[in-house]
Amino acid sequence: MKVLYSQIKELIPGLKATPKEIGEALTLTGFMMDGFTEISYKGKKDYLLSLEIRQNRADCLSVIGIAQEVAAYYNLKTIIPTVKPITKNNKKIDIKIEATKEVKRVLAIKIDEIKNTESPQWLKEYMTLYGLNSAGLLVDLSNYVMMLTGYPSHLIDFKKTEGTIRWTINNNFNEVTTLLGSTTKLNNDEIIIRDDNNILALAGIIGGKTDSIDTDTTSIIAEIAIYDRSIIRKNSRSLSITTEASRRLEKDLDPNGANYAMEMLVSLILKYAQGKIVSSLFNYYPKKYVSPKIQFNKELPSKLAGIEISPKDTLRILKGLNFKIISKNNKLTVIPPTYRMDVVLPEDLAEEVIRIYGYNRIPTNEIPKLEVVKNITPKNIILSEKIRDILTVLGFDETLSWPLTQEGINAEAKYSDLNEITTQNSVNELFPNLRQSMTTGLLNQMNEYFKKGIEHIDIFEIGRVFGEKNNKYLEHDSLGILSATKNNALPQFKDKIESLLRLIGFENVKYFESKSKPKISNPESCWDIFVNNQNIGIIYKLAPSETKLNIYLTEIDVEKITKILTSIDNNPVVELTQKLIPLDVNIELNEKESIFEYLDNLEKKINKKNIWSINITDIYQMKGKKRYTLRVTYEELSDKEAKEIHLKTFGLNNI
Amino acid sequence: MTEEQVKILLEELKADLQSAESSAAITKLWHKYFSDTGSFKLLIKKIKDLPIEEKKTTALIIQQAYKEAQELFSEKEKSVKGGEMSGSIKSQSEDINPTLSKIGHLHPISKTIREMNELFVSMGFSIMDGPEIETDEFCFQRLNVPADHPARDMQDTIYIKEPDFLLRTQTSSIEAQVLAKYKPPFKIVCPGRSYRNESVNKSNHFVFHQYQGVVVAEKANMKDLFGTFQVLFKKMYGEDVVTRYRNKYYPEVEPGVGPDMQCFNCHGKGCPLCKNVGWIEMGGAGIIHPNVMKMAGLDNKKWIGFAFGLGLDRWVMAKYKITDIRTLLGGNLGYKYYENESII
Numbered sequence: 001m002k003v004l005y006s007q008i009k010e011l012i013p014g015l016k017a018t019p020k021e022i023g024e025a026l027t028l029t030g031f032m033m034d035g036f037t038e039i040s041y042k043g044k045k046d047y048l049l050s051l052e053i054r055q056n057r058a059d060c061l062s063v064i065g066i067a068q069e070v071a072a073y074y075n076l077k078t079i080i081p082t083v084k085p086i087t088k089n090n091k092k093i094d095i096k097i098e099a100t101k102e103v104k105r106v107l108a109i110k111i112d113e114i115k116n117t118e119s120p121q122w123l124k125e126y127m128t129l130y131g132l133n134s135a136g137l138l139v140d141l142s143n144y145v146m147m148l149t150g151y152p153s154h155l156i157d158f159k160k161t162e163g164t165i166r167w168t169i170n171n172n173f174n175e176v177t178t179l180l181g182s183t184t185k186l187n188n189d190e191i192i193i194r195d196d197n198n199i200l201a202l203a204g205i206i207g208g209k210t211d212s213i214d215t216d217t218t219s220i221i222a223e224i225a226i227y228d229r230s231i232i233r234k235n236s237r238s239l240s241i242t243t244e245a246s247r248r249l250e251k252d253l254d255p256n257g258a259n260y261a262m263e264m265l266v267s268l269i270l271k272y273a274q275g276k277i278v279s280s281l282f283n284y285y286p287k288k289y290v291s292p293k294i295q296f297n298k299e300l301p302s303k304l305a306g307i308e309i310s311p312k313d314t315l316r317i318l319k320g321l322n323f324k325i326i327s328k329n330n331k332l333t334v335i336p337p338t339y340r341m342d343v344v345l346p347e348d349l350a351e352e353v354i355r356i357y358g359y360n361r362i363p364t365n366e367i368p369k370l371e372v373v374k375n376i377t378p379k380n381i382i383l384s385e386k387i388r389d390i391l392t393v394l395g396f397d398e399t400l401s402w403p404l405t406q407e408g409i410n411a412e413a414k415y416s417d418l419n420e421i422t423t424q425n426s427v428n429e430l431f432p433n434l435r436q437s438m439t440t441g442l443l444n445q446m447n448e449y450f451k452k453g454i455e456h457i458d459i460f461e462i463g464r465v466f467g468e469k470n471n472k473y474l475e476h477d478s479l480g481i482l483s484a485t486k487n488n489a490l491p492q493f494k495d496k497i498e499s500l501l502r503l504i505g506f507e508n509v510k511y512f513e514s515k516s517k518p519k520i521s522n523p524e525s526c527w528d529i530f531v532n533n534q535n536i537g538i539i540y541k542l543a544p545s546e547t548k549l550n551i552y553l554t555e556i557d558v559e560k561i562t563k564i565l566t567s568i569d570n571n572p573v574v575e576l577t578q579k580l581i582p583l584d585v586n587i588e589l590n591e592k593e594s595i596f597e598y599l600d601n602l603e604k605k606i607n608k609k610n611i612w613s614i615n616i617t618d619i620y621q622m623k624g625k626k627r628y629t630l631r632v633t634y635e636e637l638s639d640k641e642a643k644e645i646h647l648k649t650f651g652l653n654n655i
Numbered sequence: 656m657t658e659e660q661v662k663i664l665l666e667e668l669k670a671d672l673q674s675a676e677s678s679a680a681i682t683k684l685w686h687k688y689f690s691d692t693g694s695f696k697l698l699i700k701k702i703k704d705l706p707i708e709e710k711k712t713t714a715l716i717i718q719q720a721y722k723e724a725q726e727l728f729s730e731k732e733k734s735v736k737g738g739e740m741s742g743s744i745k746s747q748s749e750d751i752n753p754t755l756s757k758i759g760h761l762h763p764i765s766k767t768i769r770e771m772n773e774l775f776v777s778m779g780f781s782i783m784d785g786p787e788i789e790t791d792e793f794c795f796q797r798l799n800v801p802a803d804h805p806a807r808d809m810q811d812t813i814y815i816k817e818p819d820f821l822l823r824t825q826t827s828s829i830e831a832q833v834l835a836k837y838k839p840p841f842k843i844v845c846p847g848r849s850y851r852n853e854s855v856n857k858s859n860h861f862v863f864h865q866y867q868g869v870v871v872a873e874k875a876n877m878k879d880l881f882g883t884f885q886v887l888f889k890k891m892y893g894e895d896v897v898t899r900y901r902n903k904y905y906p907e908v909e910p911g912v913g914p915d916m917q918c919f920n921c922h923g924k925g926c927p928l929c930k931n932v933g934w935i936e937m938g939g940a941g942i943i944h945p946n947v948m949k950m951a952g953l954d955n956k957k958w959i960g961f962a963f964g965l966g967l968d969r970w971v972m973a974k975y976k977i978t979d980i981r982t983l984l985g986g987n988l989g990y991k992y993y994e995n996e997s998i999i
Binding site: 056354428 | 757759760765769778781782783784812813814815837840850852854862870872874876877878879883884886898899900901902903909911942945959983985986987989990
């Protein structure tokens, strides 16, 4: 919303503040000044303030509304320009309101003998300042009234209409040509103004071409209508047409104020275009808007602000904003002016008081006095932070990537049985699906690094992955890790992953051939990772690619490991009173037997209480089988005891 | 035992020492002469068996010879081991690699979140997150944004299944989740990702990072909110940071607050970075709207709260001098070998 400094001054005769000061005051009270320009208007130096109106304040999309805000802030009075009441006439206009749910109020009047000339210089200048093209006297006056009062009006060239003018829901026009000449397809559910044959306007948004004003116009119907704001918003969005009118009518515009705007419009048309009123004022207003009566505790502003705001100040501010105050039996009832349709609760009133009193009067340098409360941080958040720490220490860089992926990518990388989730309306249509794996982002990052000549690539990401199952949308945090090197380095990669898992608290990490191998994996090098007998993720080598790099990936379900971790009680500390006893054993497995499974069974068989470690120290390939040398290191046992256990465990006679 | 025999033994030792050139040979000689069964040790042991008349003179001879033998031995041992050491020092020496080794880095977004989390945790806040696929109820309705509310225009929504399922447009949805699930009092911060249906270019992205804070207690007010912000801004931007707090509309709060920071680039004079207004908008905040509390089933008379939400991406971009928002989530973010960040 733009406002001219000179107009504000005109409306508030006692105002001494400079244009900049006014801009700052408005910014503090809720209307941020996002533009300030020195201009020339009516031959004098002036200033144009541009303000952001975020709130449901249709009244402040007008010069008068902004002036009332400024006056309240400086504790001054606004003098609203007086306009002549509309003279009486008994001739009725042929108007019907059929869309009774959507239309709150319609005012309309017929004016004849109009001379629609060029606008006077001041009006042309005014239009330019507001970013509007001068479109002849009548249209410019209509726009001028809108800027001043906030009420959009619509002028219909009466001679171009046929029959009854109706406010109705469109059910038979498939398109409309607007007064700007562009044609828009309609959905057949819009609120429109029409006559017997043509569509005259998209109500509350823009006039139609059929009845538009031109230099030959001599007879008009001027109308101001207020609608249920939601239909204007819906129509404006579905037709992708936003206008100065729709911006105002999408907010709650006070139907009661329409009279004043109509009187101003009519008096200006009579003055500048020399018209004559030839009808009575059509006034459809079935349900008059009445302001709520709000019970108000004078202490509330102080309670919310945290500073003392005296009842005297509170009352002064509310009165300055034209709120009516009734005090009875020591209880306050506050009635907002009808143009303040945004104020319905005591808290709304408190905000009014505090913002005018000044947010800048609330100290910022005091340490907040907040209650001591229980820590409710979920464990997965703490764990994710720990994972980040460990991985960076292990030399991995953290990356972040897009959670949306291209078509086909999920099918390549996923290893779960969840269905893909697709967005319905993403403007980034090349990336319609929610990722099911962290690996795609890591591979993209790796490719970028590779293209840029970065050789040493160790990266990770913790992020959300998504999937659908049984009509439920599921998501969880997932950790993806990637290592790319020129040499074979799976054991080193596995060691790092295992270091991570063991540093976060798992003592028992196992690997089994993967049951669901991602398409991008080398199927000969793909394992599920198990801890505490639960599958927590996957580790694999990527199938050979053009980069000729050896690429290793792992993905771990962070939520799953959080759940497992919270259920185990680890204690890696021992009091070592005797030396460790390493004893070797050779085992032979045929090619179908898995060493992972052998070790898993072994761990089940032995009492881990006295085991310090089990390592593979040698692998010897034989015909059709492999011989592994295992070194089992025993703790807190005598040589004899260790040997006995060792022989028994492996079914040996002697070492 | 004669003096002659002692002399012979000493000569034998000298000859042996002469030919010993390695540690192993020296150890062997130690066993031969000085272990419990070694020749000199046996000599010493024999002293107690000597006849009284010999004890004085012979013992002295033996002890002197033993002392001399020990001195000869340790002298030789020193010279052999010393020689060997200088040899192995050379053969086993390694050069240090003078180039820098690779270290891991946290992403700037994570780093910033961590700095903020540390501050809030020190103030007794918990850290929370919530679902990224949200329902209309938690993303909008429970935050006082009913269907067809104009505030929905501020946030173009990416839908999974219109109208009920969507990607959260704001981390305020976590606030709605926490208000519904936890009993007050609580103090939480929620760093997280939000999604809006925007084309991706240099300054806009469909996914961005926010930092939400919520306090619900028996007593909380705007002064506490401003104080909390001030502590945060000072931590992130230094003691000299200049801030202002203004009234700003958000449907989920009443009164609403817009915290601004004086532009660090132009110090309030106006520049392209701050769009010539001298201030940078940091986000939104306010006292939690009574309708939001009511929808969460919280007694408005007993509980009061404040909430705030900050955009993280621009902070991070300014701090790390990143000019293209796509870099934060794309392939152009690299970590230099040669520059580290101080941890204090």
